[in-house]
Amino acid sequence: MSRFDNSPNYGLIFVVALVAAGISAAATKMLSGSEPRFAVVDVQRVVVSSKDVAALKNERDEQIKDLQKMAEDANAKISKISDEAEKKKTSEKYLAEINAKKESYDQVYASALQASDQKLNDIIQSVADKSDLTIVINKNSVVSGGVDITDEVIDMVK
Numbered sequence: 001m002s003r004f005d006n007s008p009n010y011g012l013i014f015v016v017a018l019v020a021a022g023i024s025a026a027a028t029k030m031l032s033g034s035e036p037r038f039a040v041v042d043v044q045r046v047v048v049s050s051k052d053v054a055a056l057k058n059e060r061d062e063q064i065k066d067l068q069k070m071a072e073d074a075n076a077k078i079s080k081i082s083d084e085a086e087k088k089k090t091s092e093k094y095l096a097e098i099n100a101k102k103e104s105y106d107q108v109y110a111s112a113l114q115a116s117d118q119k120l121n122d123i124i125q126s127v128a129d130k131s132d133l134t135i136v137i138n139k140n141s142v143v144s145g146g147v148d149i150t151d152e153v154i155d156m157v158k
Contacts, residue, residue, distance in 0.1 A: 039128055040139040040146040041153055046124075050157040052116045056109070063105040070098050120157065127152045 047053050074094035081087045127149045128136045137146065 036134040037132060038146040039131070039133040039136045039149045040142050041124055041136055041148070042139040042150040043120075044140070045150055046120060046153050046157060049154040050116070050120065052119060052157065056112055056116060059112070060105075060109055063109070067098060067102055067105070070094075070101065074098065120153075123156045124149070124153055127156065 071094075074091075074097075078087055078091050078094065081090055124136055128134075131147065131149065131152075133147060133149070136149070139146075139148065139150065
């Protein structure tokens with residue numbers, strides 16, 4: 001008897017897992033009473049077409065301009081100070097103000113981005129529900145097949 005006789009048979013475990021998954025899928029299909037219907041959506045095209053995402057981008061650009069102006073104003077004021085200790089103290093003060101403003105902007109932006117993402121997902125879900133589609137996959141992940149709902153979703157985000 002070799003030391004491998006008591007090791008688990010991974011091939012058999014794999015086959016049993018596949019059979020169990022197949023049975024589970026078949027049972028789900030029988031219980032649902034219908035064949036799953038797949039859809040694809042080009043999320044990148046939807047995002048580019050979204051008025052909400054465009055508004056977020058514009059808002060973010062304005063925030064960046066505001067932070068740049070704050071930095072330029074701070075640098076102008078700091079450059080007028082001759083005492084090195086005072087210059088350092090003033091520089092740290094302005095840096096703290098700019099960082100606090102940036103953090104505030106980042107929190108607002110992240111929250112708005114999350115809300116926009118949820119809205120896009122809700123729109124995609126509503127288009128899928130209206131067309132009785134059970135599964136929606138990002139088009140970039142699909143080689144072929146599925147009902148393309150991208151244009152319908154874009155119409156709703158414009």
